[in-house]
Amino acid sequence: MLSVSLAGAKLQNPTVLASGVLGTTGASLIRVAKEGAGAVTTKSISLEARKGHPTPVITTFDAGMINAVGLSNPGIKDFLPELEAAVKGSPSPVIASIFASTIEEFGELAKEVSQAKPSLIELNISCPNVNDEFGRPFACDAVSSSEVVKAAKKGTAIPLFVKLSPNVANIGAIAQAVEKAGADGITAINTVGPGMQINIEAAMPVLTNKVGGVSGPAIKPVAVRCVYDIYKATKLPIIGTGGVTNARDAIEMVMAGATAVGIGSAVYYGGVEVFSEIPKGMREFMESEGYSKIEKMRGIAHEE
Amino acid sequence: MRNDEFIVMPIAQTKDETKTSRTFFFDYNLNSKPGQFVMLWLPGVGEKPISVSGEKEGRFSVTVCAVGPVSKAICELKKGDKLGFRGPFGTHYSIPKDVESIAVVGGGYGSAPLAYLCEHAIAQGKKAYFIEGARDSAHLLFAKRMEDAGAEVLLATDDGSEGVKGFPTDLLKDALKAHKIDRVFSCGPEIMMKKVAEISAHFNVSSEVSMERYMKCGIGVCGQCAVDELGICLCKEGPVISGKTALSLKEFGNYFRDSSGKKIEYNSRRV
Numbered sequence: 001m002l003s004v005s006l007a008g009a010k011l012q013n014p015t016v017l018a019s020g021v022l023g024t025t026g027a028s029l030i031r032v033a034k035e036g037a038g039a040v041t042t043k044s045i046s047l048e049a050r051k052g053h054p055t056p057v058i059t060t061f062d063a064g065m066i067n068a069v070g071l072s073n074p075g076i077k078d079f080l081p082e083l084e085a086a087v088k089g090s091p092s093p094v095i096a097s098i099f100a101s102t103i104e105e106f107g108e109l110a111k112e113v114s115q116a117k118p119s120l121i122e123l124n125i126s127c128p129n130v131n132d133e134f135g136r137p138f139a140c141d142a143v144s145s146s147e148v149v150k151a152a153k154k155g156t157a158i159p160l161f162v163k164l165s166p167n168v169a170n171i172g173a174i175a176q177a178v179e180k181a182g183a184d185g186i187t188a189i190n191t192v193g194p195g196m197q198i199n200i201e202a203a204m205p206v207l208t209n210k211v212g213g214v215s216g217p218a219i220k221p222v223a224v225r226c227v228y229d230i231y232k233a234t235k236l237p238i239i240g241t242g243g244v245t246n247a248r249d250a251i252e253m254v255m256a257g258a259t260a261v262g263i264g265s266a267v268y269y270g271g272v273e274v275f276s277e278i279p280k281g282m283r284e285f286m287e288s289e290g291y292s293k294i295e296k297m298r299g300i301a302h303e304e
Numbered sequence: 305m306r307n308d309e310f311i312v313m314p315i316a317q318t319k320d321e322t323k324t325s326r327t328f329f330f331d332y333n334l335n336s337k338p339g340q341f342v343m344l345w346l347p348g349v350g351e352k353p354i355s356v357s358g359e360k361e362g363r364f365s366v367t368v369c370a371v372g373p374v375s376k377a378i379c380e381l382k383k384g385d386k387l388g389f390r391g392p393f394g395t396h397y398s399i400p401k402d403v404e405s406i407a408v409v410g411g412g413y414g415s416a417p418l419a420y421l422c423e424h425a426i427a428q429g430k431k432a433y434f435i436e437g438a439r440d441s442a443h444l445l446f447a448k449r450m451e452d453a454g455a456e457v458l459l460a461t462d463d464g465s466e467g468v469k470g471f472p473t474d475l476l477k478d479a480l481k482a483h484k485i486d487r488v489f490s491c492g493p494e495i496m497m498k499k500v501a502e503i504s505a506h507f508n509v510s511s512e513v514s515m516e517r518y519m520k521c522g523i524g525v526c527g528q529c530a531v532d533e534l535g536i537c538l539c540k541e542g543p544v545i546s547g548k549t550a551l552s553l554k555e556f557g558n559y560f561r562d563s564s565g566k567k568i569e570y571n572s573r574r575v
Contacts, residue, residue: 021525027533027535055343056345061309202312
Protein backbone atom coordinates (compact mmCIF):
# COMPACT_ATOMS: atom_id res chain seq x y z
CA MET A 1 0.00 0.00 0.00
CA LEU A 2 2.80 2.41 0.95
CA SER A 3 5.77 1.00 -0.94
CA VAL A 4 7.35 3.24 -3.54
CA SER A 5 10.27 3.11 -5.94
CA LEU A 6 12.85 5.87 -6.37
CA ALA A 7 14.91 5.38 -9.52
CA GLY A 8 15.01 1.66 -8.84
CA ALA A 9 15.45 1.84 -5.06
CA LYS A 10 12.59 0.08 -3.29
CA LEU A 11 11.16 1.79 -0.19
CA GLN A 12 8.77 -0.04 2.15
CA ASN A 13 7.14 3.29 2.93
CA PRO A 14 7.68 6.81 1.55
CA THR A 15 9.47 8.30 4.59
CA VAL A 16 13.08 9.30 3.99
CA LEU A 17 15.45 10.58 6.66
CA ALA A 18 16.49 13.97 5.26
CA SER A 19 20.15 14.86 5.01
CA GLY A 20 21.55 16.86 7.91
CA VAL A 21 19.44 15.29 10.62
CA LEU A 22 21.08 12.35 12.43
CA GLY A 23 22.76 10.26 9.70
CA THR A 24 26.25 11.24 10.89
CA THR A 25 27.48 7.68 11.37
CA GLY A 26 26.76 4.19 10.09
CA ALA A 27 25.18 3.26 13.42
CA SER A 28 22.96 6.35 13.41
CA LEU A 29 21.69 5.57 9.87
CA ILE A 30 20.99 1.94 10.76
CA ARG A 31 19.18 2.98 13.90
CA VAL A 32 16.83 5.32 11.99
CA ALA A 33 16.22 2.67 9.32
CA LYS A 34 15.32 0.17 12.03
CA GLU A 35 12.87 2.69 13.50
CA GLY A 36 10.96 2.38 10.22
CA ALA A 37 12.33 4.95 7.75
CA GLY A 38 11.71 3.91 4.14
CA ALA A 39 15.18 5.21 3.24
CA VAL A 40 17.92 7.09 5.07
CA THR A 41 20.15 9.90 3.81
CA THR A 42 23.62 10.58 5.18
CA LYS A 43 24.73 13.95 6.39
CA SER A 44 26.38 15.70 3.43
CA ILE A 45 29.94 14.54 2.84
CA SER A 46 32.79 16.52 1.31
CA LEU A 47 36.27 15.53 0.11
CA GLU A 48 38.00 17.01 3.16
CA ALA A 49 36.92 17.06 6.82
CA ARG A 50 35.01 20.12 8.04
CA LYS A 51 34.52 21.12 11.65
CA GLY A 52 31.46 23.25 10.90
CA HIS A 53 30.56 26.62 12.41
CA PRO A 54 31.16 27.46 16.09
CA THR A 55 28.14 26.89 18.38
CA PRO A 56 25.35 27.92 18.82
CA VAL A 57 24.58 26.34 15.45
CA ILE A 58 20.92 25.53 16.02
CA THR A 59 18.09 27.53 17.51
CA THR A 60 14.35 27.02 17.61
CA PHE A 61 11.32 29.27 17.35
CA ASP A 62 7.57 28.80 17.59
CA ALA A 63 7.22 27.18 14.17
CA GLY A 64 10.56 25.61 13.37
CA MET A 65 14.27 25.86 13.68
CA ILE A 66 17.23 27.71 12.19
CA ASN A 67 20.55 25.96 11.68
CA ALA A 68 24.05 26.84 10.62
CA VAL A 69 25.78 23.58 11.43
CA GLY A 70 28.11 24.39 8.56
CA LEU A 71 28.27 21.00 6.84
CA SER A 72 30.55 19.42 9.43
CA ASN A 73 31.69 15.96 8.36
CA PRO A 74 34.82 13.83 8.67
CA GLY A 75 35.56 13.86 4.92
CA ILE A 76 34.99 11.07 2.42
CA LYS A 77 37.98 8.95 3.46
CA ASP A 78 36.82 8.65 7.08
CA PHE A 79 33.15 8.46 6.13
CA LEU A 80 33.42 5.59 3.63
CA PRO A 81 33.61 2.88 6.34
CA GLU A 82 30.54 4.44 8.03
CA LEU A 83 28.64 4.38 4.74
CA GLU A 84 29.72 0.79 4.03
CA ALA A 85 28.47 -0.23 7.48
CA ALA A 86 25.15 1.54 6.83
CA VAL A 87 24.68 -0.09 3.40
CA LYS A 88 25.43 -3.48 4.96
CA GLY A 89 23.34 -3.09 8.13
CA SER A 90 20.40 -0.92 7.10
CA PRO A 91 17.11 -2.68 6.33
CA SER A 92 16.21 0.20 3.96
CA PRO A 93 18.03 1.89 1.06
CA VAL A 94 20.82 4.31 1.93
CA ILE A 95 21.18 7.62 0.09
CA ALA A 96 24.62 9.22 0.15
CA SER A 97 24.50 13.02 0.21
CA ILE A 98 27.57 14.80 -1.16
CA PHE A 99 28.59 18.41 -1.63
CA ALA A 100 31.58 20.17 -3.07
CA SER A 101 32.70 23.70 -3.83
CA THR A 102 33.62 23.08 -7.47
CA ILE A 103 31.94 21.22 -10.32
CA GLU A 104 35.00 18.98 -10.81
CA GLU A 105 34.98 17.97 -7.14
CA PHE A 106 31.38 16.81 -7.44
CA GLY A 107 32.53 14.34 -10.09
CA GLU A 108 35.42 13.14 -7.96
CA LEU A 109 33.22 12.73 -4.88
CA ALA A 110 30.48 10.90 -6.79
CA LYS A 111 33.12 8.40 -7.87
CA GLU A 112 34.58 8.04 -4.37
CA VAL A 113 31.26 7.61 -2.59
CA SER A 114 30.12 4.99 -5.11
CA GLN A 115 32.69 2.56 -3.71
CA ALA A 116 30.33 1.99 -0.75
CA LYS A 117 27.44 1.18 -3.12
CA PRO A 118 24.67 3.43 -1.78
CA SER A 119 21.28 2.96 -3.48
CA LEU A 120 21.18 6.61 -4.56
CA ILE A 121 23.44 9.64 -4.45
CA GLU A 122 22.00 13.02 -3.52
CA LEU A 123 23.82 16.08 -4.82
CA ASN A 124 23.53 18.83 -2.25
CA ILE A 125 23.89 21.89 -4.45
CA SER A 126 21.60 24.05 -2.37
CA CYS A 127 23.07 24.46 1.09
CA PRO A 128 23.90 28.10 1.83
CA ASN A 129 27.48 26.85 2.35
CA VAL A 130 27.83 25.38 -1.12
CA ASN A 131 28.61 28.26 -3.37
CA ASP A 132 29.66 28.62 -6.98
CA GLU A 133 32.35 31.04 -8.11
CA PHE A 134 29.94 33.94 -7.62
CA GLY A 135 29.26 33.08 -3.98
CA ARG A 136 25.81 31.60 -4.63
CA PRO A 137 24.62 28.03 -4.19
CA PHE A 138 24.88 26.09 -7.48
CA ALA A 139 21.13 25.47 -7.21
CA CYS A 140 20.38 29.14 -7.81
CA ASP A 141 21.44 28.86 -11.42
CA ALA A 142 20.15 26.43 -14.06
CA VAL A 143 23.49 26.24 -15.92
CA SER A 144 25.61 25.58 -12.80
CA SER A 145 23.10 22.99 -11.57
CA SER A 146 23.29 21.14 -14.90
CA GLU A 147 27.09 21.23 -14.92
CA VAL A 148 27.18 19.61 -11.48
CA VAL A 149 24.84 16.83 -12.60
CA LYS A 150 26.90 16.17 -15.76
CA ALA A 151 30.15 16.05 -13.78
CA ALA A 152 28.66 13.66 -11.20
CA LYS A 153 27.20 11.43 -13.94
CA LYS A 154 30.70 10.94 -15.34
CA GLY A 155 31.88 9.72 -11.94
CA THR A 156 29.19 7.17 -11.19
CA ALA A 157 26.51 4.85 -12.54
CA ILE A 158 24.42 5.13 -9.35
CA PRO A 159 21.17 7.14 -9.81
CA LEU A 160 21.52 10.81 -8.90
CA PHE A 161 19.01 12.94 -7.00
CA VAL A 162 19.55 16.68 -6.95
CA LYS A 163 18.59 18.67 -3.86
CA LEU A 164 17.14 22.01 -4.88
CA SER A 165 16.86 25.34 -3.13
CA PRO A 166 13.51 27.11 -2.68
CA ASN A 167 15.30 30.44 -2.82
CA VAL A 168 14.95 30.88 -6.59
CA ALA A 169 12.53 32.67 -8.86
CA ASN A 170 11.51 29.57 -10.83
CA ILE A 171 12.26 26.19 -9.29
CA GLY A 172 10.46 24.42 -12.16
CA ALA A 173 13.02 25.77 -14.64
CA ILE A 174 15.93 24.53 -12.50
CA ALA A 175 14.24 21.12 -12.21
CA GLN A 176 13.88 20.94 -16.01
CA ALA A 177 17.54 21.85 -16.44
CA VAL A 178 18.81 19.10 -14.15
CA GLU A 179 16.41 16.59 -15.73
CA LYS A 180 17.89 17.43 -19.12
CA ALA A 181 21.40 17.07 -17.69
CA GLY A 182 20.61 13.49 -16.67
CA ALA A 183 19.38 13.67 -13.07
CA ASP A 184 17.30 10.67 -11.94
CA GLY A 185 15.27 12.49 -9.32
CA ILE A 186 14.86 15.64 -7.27
CA THR A 187 14.87 16.31 -3.56
CA ALA A 188 13.05 19.51 -2.68
CA ILE A 189 13.46 21.60 -0.74
CA ASN A 190 16.59 22.51 1.19
CA THR A 191 16.22 25.03 4.01
CA VAL A 192 14.60 28.40 3.37
CA GLY A 193 16.20 31.77 3.83
CA PRO A 194 18.66 32.15 5.34
CA GLY A 195 16.89 33.44 8.42
CA MET A 196 18.00 35.14 11.62
CA GLN A 197 16.93 35.11 15.24
CA ILE A 198 17.93 37.91 17.62
CA ASN A 199 17.76 37.33 21.35
CA ILE A 200 16.48 40.64 22.67
CA GLU A 201 17.99 40.34 26.15
CA ALA A 202 21.40 39.63 24.63
CA ALA A 203 20.65 42.12 21.86
CA MET A 204 22.44 40.02 19.25
CA PRO A 205 21.85 37.18 16.81
CA VAL A 206 21.68 33.77 18.51
CA LEU A 207 23.64 31.84 15.89
CA THR A 208 27.39 32.49 15.91
CA ASN A 209 27.12 32.42 12.11
CA LYS A 210 24.37 35.04 12.54
CA VAL A 211 22.21 33.46 9.81
CA GLY A 212 21.04 29.91 9.15
CA GLY A 213 18.68 27.82 7.08
CA VAL A 214 15.06 27.77 8.26
CA SER A 215 13.28 24.42 8.54
CA GLY A 216 10.27 22.94 10.29
CA PRO A 217 6.51 23.62 10.08
CA ALA A 218 7.05 27.27 9.07
CA ILE A 219 8.42 26.27 5.66
CA LYS A 220 5.91 23.55 4.77
CA PRO A 221 3.71 25.74 2.53
CA VAL A 222 6.81 26.79 0.56
CA ALA A 223 7.92 23.17 0.22
CA VAL A 224 4.49 22.00 -0.94
CA ARG A 225 4.39 24.74 -3.59
CA CYS A 226 7.89 23.87 -4.81
CA VAL A 227 7.04 20.17 -5.09
CA TYR A 228 3.86 21.13 -6.96
CA ASP A 229 5.87 23.28 -9.42
CA ILE A 230 8.53 20.59 -9.97
CA TYR A 231 5.91 17.89 -10.53
CA LYS A 232 4.33 20.08 -13.17
CA ALA A 233 7.68 20.83 -14.84
CA THR A 234 9.34 17.39 -14.94
CA LYS A 235 8.72 13.65 -14.97
CA LEU A 236 11.35 12.98 -12.29
CA PRO A 237 10.49 11.31 -8.97
CA ILE A 238 10.54 13.83 -6.11
CA ILE A 239 11.52 13.42 -2.46
CA GLY A 240 9.26 16.14 -1.03
CA THR A 241 10.99 17.63 1.99
CA GLY A 242 10.25 20.58 4.24
CA GLY A 243 8.27 20.88 7.44
CA VAL A 244 6.62 17.47 7.37
CA THR A 245 5.92 16.50 10.99
CA ASN A 246 2.94 14.15 10.74
CA ALA A 247 1.00 11.86 8.40
CA ARG A 248 -1.30 14.63 7.17
CA ASP A 249 1.71 16.71 6.10
CA ALA A 250 3.18 13.68 4.32
CA ILE A 251 -0.08 13.07 2.43
CA GLU A 252 -0.13 16.74 1.43
CA MET A 253 3.37 16.36 -0.04
CA VAL A 254 2.33 13.27 -2.00
CA MET A 255 -0.75 15.05 -3.34
CA ALA A 256 1.52 17.88 -4.51
CA GLY A 257 3.45 15.28 -6.51
CA ALA A 258 6.08 13.75 -4.21
CA THR A 259 6.98 10.06 -4.61
CA ALA A 260 8.67 9.97 -1.21
CA VAL A 261 8.66 12.33 1.75
CA GLY A 262 11.76 13.69 3.46
CA ILE A 263 11.66 14.05 7.22
CA GLY A 264 14.15 16.09 9.25
CA SER A 265 13.10 18.66 11.83
CA ALA A 266 10.17 16.41 12.83
CA VAL A 267 12.71 14.36 14.78
CA TYR A 268 12.92 17.34 17.16
CA TYR A 269 9.16 17.36 17.76
CA GLY A 270 8.45 13.66 17.77
CA GLY A 271 11.73 11.78 18.10
CA VAL A 272 12.79 8.98 15.75
CA GLU A 273 9.40 7.39 16.39
CA VAL A 274 8.01 9.64 13.62
CA PHE A 275 9.36 7.12 11.11
CA SER A 276 6.89 4.49 12.32
CA GLU A 277 4.07 6.90 13.23
CA ILE A 278 3.87 8.71 9.88
CA PRO A 279 3.46 5.55 7.74
CA LYS A 280 0.87 4.28 10.25
CA GLY A 281 -1.11 7.52 10.01
CA MET A 282 -0.84 7.53 6.22
CA ARG A 283 -2.23 4.03 6.04
CA GLU A 284 -5.16 4.98 8.29
CA PHE A 285 -5.95 8.02 6.16
CA MET A 286 -5.78 6.00 2.94
CA GLU A 287 -8.08 3.34 4.34
CA SER A 288 -10.65 5.86 5.51
CA GLU A 289 -10.52 7.85 2.25
CA GLY A 290 -10.48 4.78 0.01
CA TYR A 291 -7.03 5.06 -1.59
CA SER A 292 -5.82 1.54 -2.35
CA LYS A 293 -2.23 2.56 -3.00
CA ILE A 294 -0.05 5.61 -2.68
CA GLU A 295 0.15 6.15 -6.47
CA LYS A 296 -3.56 7.03 -6.41
CA MET A 297 -2.77 10.12 -4.36
CA ARG A 298 0.42 11.20 -6.09
CA GLY A 299 -0.06 14.55 -7.77
CA ILE A 300 -3.83 14.34 -7.31
CA ALA A 301 -3.94 18.02 -6.39
CA HIS A 302 -3.00 18.82 -9.99
CA GLU A 303 -6.27 17.42 -11.37
CA GLU A 304 -8.63 20.15 -12.49
CA MET B 305 4.62 23.45 19.55
CA ARG B 306 7.91 22.73 21.28
CA ASN B 307 10.41 25.56 21.49
CA ASP B 308 13.78 25.59 23.28
CA GLU B 309 14.90 29.17 22.77
CA PHE B 310 17.63 30.61 24.98
CA ILE B 311 16.71 32.39 28.17
CA VAL B 312 19.21 35.16 28.82
CA MET B 313 19.23 36.60 32.33
CA PRO B 314 21.54 38.13 34.93
CA ILE B 315 23.54 35.79 37.16
CA ALA B 316 21.95 35.89 40.63
CA GLN B 317 25.08 34.83 42.49
CA THR B 318 28.47 33.22 41.95
CA LYS B 319 30.63 31.00 44.15
CA ASP B 320 34.26 30.07 43.57
CA GLU B 321 34.71 26.32 44.00
CA THR B 322 38.39 25.86 43.12
CA LYS B 323 41.00 28.08 41.50
CA THR B 324 39.63 27.20 38.07
CA SER B 325 35.94 26.54 38.64
CA ARG B 326 33.01 28.71 39.57
CA THR B 327 29.33 28.06 40.27
CA PHE B 328 26.71 30.36 38.75
CA PHE B 329 23.23 30.63 40.23
CA PHE B 330 20.11 31.70 38.34
CA ASP B 331 16.79 32.67 39.88
CA TYR B 332 14.79 30.55 37.50
CA ASN B 333 12.62 27.49 37.87
CA LEU B 334 14.36 25.12 35.46
CA ASN B 335 12.56 21.96 36.65
CA SER B 336 15.72 19.93 36.18
CA LYS B 337 16.57 16.51 37.52
CA PRO B 338 20.07 15.44 38.62
CA GLY B 339 22.10 14.37 35.58
CA GLN B 340 20.42 16.69 33.09
CA PHE B 341 22.30 19.51 31.40
CA VAL B 342 21.76 22.92 29.89
CA MET B 343 23.38 24.54 26.87
CA LEU B 344 25.08 27.57 28.37
CA TRP B 345 25.51 30.53 26.03
CA LEU B 346 27.76 33.51 26.50
CA PRO B 347 26.48 35.82 23.76
CA GLY B 348 29.21 36.77 21.36
CA VAL B 349 31.57 34.06 22.66
CA GLY B 350 29.97 30.64 22.32
CA GLU B 351 27.97 27.79 23.75
CA LYS B 352 28.79 24.75 25.93
CA PRO B 353 26.77 21.86 27.36
CA ILE B 354 27.06 21.97 31.19
CA SER B 355 25.48 19.71 33.83
CA VAL B 356 23.09 21.27 36.29
CA SER B 357 24.92 21.24 39.65
CA GLY B 358 21.91 21.94 41.85
CA GLU B 359 18.34 23.22 41.97
CA LYS B 360 16.03 24.09 44.81
CA GLU B 361 13.43 26.71 45.67
CA GLY B 362 13.38 28.46 42.31
CA ARG B 363 17.15 28.70 41.96
CA PHE B 364 19.41 26.45 39.88
CA SER B 365 23.15 26.36 39.40
CA VAL B 366 25.80 25.25 36.97
CA THR B 367 29.45 24.77 37.84
CA VAL B 368 31.89 25.66 35.10
CA CYS B 369 35.54 24.67 34.96
CA ALA B 370 37.77 26.97 32.90
CA VAL B 371 39.29 24.65 30.29
CA GLY B 372 38.59 26.06 26.80
CA PRO B 373 38.02 29.57 25.42
CA VAL B 374 34.26 29.57 26.07
CA SER B 375 34.41 28.14 29.61
CA LYS B 376 37.30 30.46 30.48
CA ALA B 377 35.30 33.48 29.35
CA ILE B 378 32.25 32.26 31.30
CA CYS B 379 34.38 31.86 34.46
CA GLU B 380 35.28 35.57 34.26
CA LEU B 381 31.61 36.53 34.75
CA LYS B 382 30.30 38.10 37.95
CA LYS B 383 26.96 38.54 39.69
CA GLY B 384 24.63 40.63 37.50
CA ASP B 385 26.37 39.73 34.23
CA LYS B 386 24.08 38.19 31.65
CA LEU B 387 24.34 34.55 30.64
CA GLY B 388 22.01 32.45 28.48
CA PHE B 389 20.80 28.89 28.81
CA ARG B 390 18.42 26.47 27.12
CA GLY B 391 17.24 23.19 28.57
CA PRO B 392 17.13 21.14 30.70
CA PHE B 393 18.09 18.42 28.24
CA GLY B 394 18.81 14.72 28.35
CA THR B 395 18.17 11.82 30.68
CA HIS B 396 18.67 11.95 34.45
CA TYR B 397 19.93 9.67 37.19
CA SER B 398 17.22 7.47 38.63
CA ILE B 399 16.82 6.27 42.21
CA PRO B 400 14.08 3.63 42.49
CA LYS B 401 11.96 3.73 45.67
CA ASP B 402 13.42 0.52 47.11
CA VAL B 403 16.98 1.88 46.97
CA GLU B 404 18.15 2.74 50.50
CA SER B 405 21.72 3.77 49.91
CA ILE B 406 23.70 5.04 46.96
CA ALA B 407 27.34 5.64 46.14
CA VAL B 408 28.47 8.25 43.63
CA VAL B 409 31.92 8.31 42.05
CA GLY B 410 33.10 11.59 40.57
CA GLY B 411 36.32 12.55 38.90
CA GLY B 412 37.25 16.17 38.28
CA TYR B 413 34.30 18.43 37.45
CA GLY B 414 32.19 15.29 36.95
CA SER B 415 31.22 15.74 40.58
CA ALA B 416 28.80 18.56 39.73
CA PRO B 417 25.71 16.51 38.82
CA LEU B 418 26.61 13.96 41.51
CA ALA B 419 26.53 16.55 44.31
CA TYR B 420 23.06 17.53 43.08
CA LEU B 421 22.08 13.85 43.02
CA CYS B 422 23.33 13.25 46.60
CA GLU B 423 21.34 16.22 47.94
CA HIS B 424 18.30 14.87 46.14
CA ALA B 425 18.83 11.35 47.59
CA ILE B 426 19.44 12.61 51.14
CA ALA B 427 16.27 14.72 50.96
CA GLN B 428 14.42 11.46 50.24
CA GLY B 429 15.91 9.88 53.36
CA LYS B 430 18.54 7.78 51.61
CA LYS B 431 22.14 7.23 52.63
CA ALA B 432 24.73 8.65 50.21
CA TYR B 433 28.43 7.90 49.83
CA PHE B 434 30.15 10.71 47.93
CA ILE B 435 33.39 9.41 46.44
CA GLU B 436 35.59 11.88 44.64
CA GLY B 437 38.98 11.78 43.00
CA ALA B 438 41.19 14.65 41.87
CA ARG B 439 44.81 15.52 41.10
CA ASP B 440 45.32 17.20 44.49
CA SER B 441 43.38 18.81 47.34
CA ALA B 442 43.08 22.11 45.43
CA HIS B 443 41.09 20.42 42.67
CA LEU B 444 38.51 18.68 44.87
CA LEU B 445 34.98 19.93 44.28
CA PHE B 446 32.03 19.92 46.69
CA ALA B 447 33.60 17.88 49.55
CA LYS B 448 32.48 20.52 52.06
CA ARG B 449 29.05 20.90 50.43
CA MET B 450 28.54 17.14 50.65
CA GLU B 451 29.64 16.97 54.30
CA ASP B 452 27.15 19.73 55.12
CA ALA B 453 24.44 17.85 53.23
CA GLY B 454 25.06 14.76 55.34
CA ALA B 455 26.79 12.50 52.84
CA GLU B 456 29.61 10.15 53.75
CA VAL B 457 32.56 11.79 51.97
CA LEU B 458 35.44 9.63 50.71
CA LEU B 459 38.29 11.36 48.91
CA ALA B 460 41.22 10.24 46.79
CA THR B 461 44.00 12.39 45.33
CA ASP B 462 46.86 11.50 43.00
CA ASP B 463 49.40 13.08 45.37
CA GLY B 464 47.76 12.17 48.66
CA SER B 465 47.33 15.82 49.63
CA GLU B 466 43.82 14.98 50.80
CA GLY B 467 42.08 11.68 51.49
CA VAL B 468 43.85 8.54 50.34
CA LYS B 469 46.63 8.58 47.77
CA GLY B 470 45.11 6.61 44.92
CA PHE B 471 42.02 6.27 42.79
CA PRO B 472 38.34 6.84 43.55
CA THR B 473 37.57 3.45 41.98
CA ASP B 474 39.57 1.78 44.77
CA LEU B 475 37.46 3.65 47.32
CA LEU B 476 34.33 2.39 45.55
CA LYS B 477 35.57 -1.19 45.78
CA ASP B 478 36.20 -0.81 49.51
CA ALA B 479 32.81 0.83 50.04
CA LEU B 480 30.98 -1.94 48.16
CA LYS B 481 32.78 -4.53 50.32
CA ALA B 482 32.12 -2.75 53.61
CA HIS B 483 28.59 -1.34 53.17
CA LYS B 484 25.22 -2.22 51.75
CA ILE B 485 25.03 -0.06 48.63
CA ASP B 486 22.06 -0.51 46.30
CA ARG B 487 23.06 1.63 43.37
CA VAL B 488 26.17 3.35 42.02
CA PHE B 489 26.33 6.55 39.94
CA SER B 490 29.28 8.06 38.15
CA CYS B 491 30.42 11.05 36.16
CA GLY B 492 33.93 11.95 35.13
CA PRO B 493 36.71 10.66 32.88
CA GLU B 494 35.37 7.85 30.73
CA ILE B 495 38.06 5.35 31.66
CA MET B 496 37.14 5.88 35.32
CA MET B 497 33.43 5.44 34.57
CA LYS B 498 34.17 2.24 32.69
CA LYS B 499 35.91 0.90 35.79
CA VAL B 500 33.00 2.02 37.97
CA ALA B 501 30.53 0.17 35.73
CA GLU B 502 32.71 -2.95 35.74
CA ILE B 503 33.27 -2.92 39.50
CA SER B 504 29.55 -2.39 40.16
CA ALA B 505 28.66 -5.26 37.84
CA HIS B 506 31.18 -7.43 39.64
CA PHE B 507 29.41 -6.66 42.95
CA ASN B 508 26.02 -7.19 41.29
CA VAL B 509 24.97 -3.61 41.89
CA SER B 510 23.21 -1.57 39.16
CA SER B 511 25.04 1.52 38.00
CA GLU B 512 24.43 4.61 35.89
CA VAL B 513 27.06 6.73 34.20
CA SER B 514 26.96 10.11 32.48
CA MET B 515 28.60 9.74 29.10
CA GLU B 516 29.64 12.90 27.32
CA ARG B 517 30.23 13.47 23.63
CA TYR B 518 30.78 16.52 21.45
CA MET B 519 27.31 18.06 21.34
CA LYS B 520 26.01 20.74 19.02
CA CYS B 521 22.21 20.90 19.04
CA GLY B 522 21.33 19.37 22.43
CA ILE B 523 17.93 18.32 21.11
CA GLY B 524 18.58 15.01 19.35
CA VAL B 525 18.66 16.35 15.82
CA CYS B 526 22.15 17.03 14.50
CA GLY B 527 23.53 13.54 15.19
CA GLN B 528 26.90 14.82 16.38
CA CYS B 529 26.75 12.80 19.63
CA ALA B 530 25.53 9.50 18.13
CA VAL B 531 27.48 6.59 19.64
CA ASP B 532 28.54 3.22 18.26
CA GLU B 533 26.94 0.87 17.77
CA LEU B 534 23.51 1.74 19.15
CA GLY B 535 23.42 4.94 17.12
CA ILE B 536 21.61 6.78 19.92
CA CYS B 537 22.22 10.49 20.54
CA LEU B 538 23.67 11.10 23.98
CA CYS B 539 22.18 14.60 24.22
CA LYS B 540 18.71 13.07 24.23
CA GLU B 541 18.95 9.37 25.08
CA GLY B 542 21.88 10.20 27.38
CA PRO B 543 23.96 11.58 28.92
CA VAL B 544 22.87 9.29 31.75
CA ILE B 545 22.72 5.66 30.65
CA SER B 546 22.94 2.44 32.61
CA GLY B 547 26.39 1.02 33.21
CA LYS B 548 25.24 -2.07 31.38
CA THR B 549 24.30 -0.08 28.26
CA ALA B 550 27.55 1.86 28.46
CA LEU B 551 29.62 -1.33 28.63
CA SER B 552 27.78 -2.61 25.54
CA LEU B 553 28.88 0.44 23.52
CA LYS B 554 31.89 -0.20 21.33
CA GLU B 555 33.23 3.32 21.84
CA PHE B 556 32.79 3.60 25.63
CA GLY B 557 36.25 4.18 27.07
CA ASN B 558 37.83 3.64 23.65
CA TYR B 559 37.15 6.56 21.33
CA PHE B 560 34.97 9.59 20.65
CA ARG B 561 34.28 11.84 17.68
CA ASP B 562 35.45 15.45 17.27
CA SER B 563 33.37 18.30 15.85
CA SER B 564 33.87 17.05 12.28
CA GLY B 565 32.88 13.51 13.24
CA LYS B 566 36.40 12.07 13.02
CA LYS B 567 37.13 9.28 15.49
CA ILE B 568 39.71 10.05 18.18
CA GLU B 569 41.12 7.28 20.38
CA TYR B 570 41.31 7.89 24.12
CA ASN B 571 44.86 7.80 25.39
CA SER B 572 45.30 4.99 27.82
CA ARG B 573 45.23 6.88 31.09
CA ARG B 574 45.36 5.51 34.57
CA VAL B 575 42.50 6.32 36.91
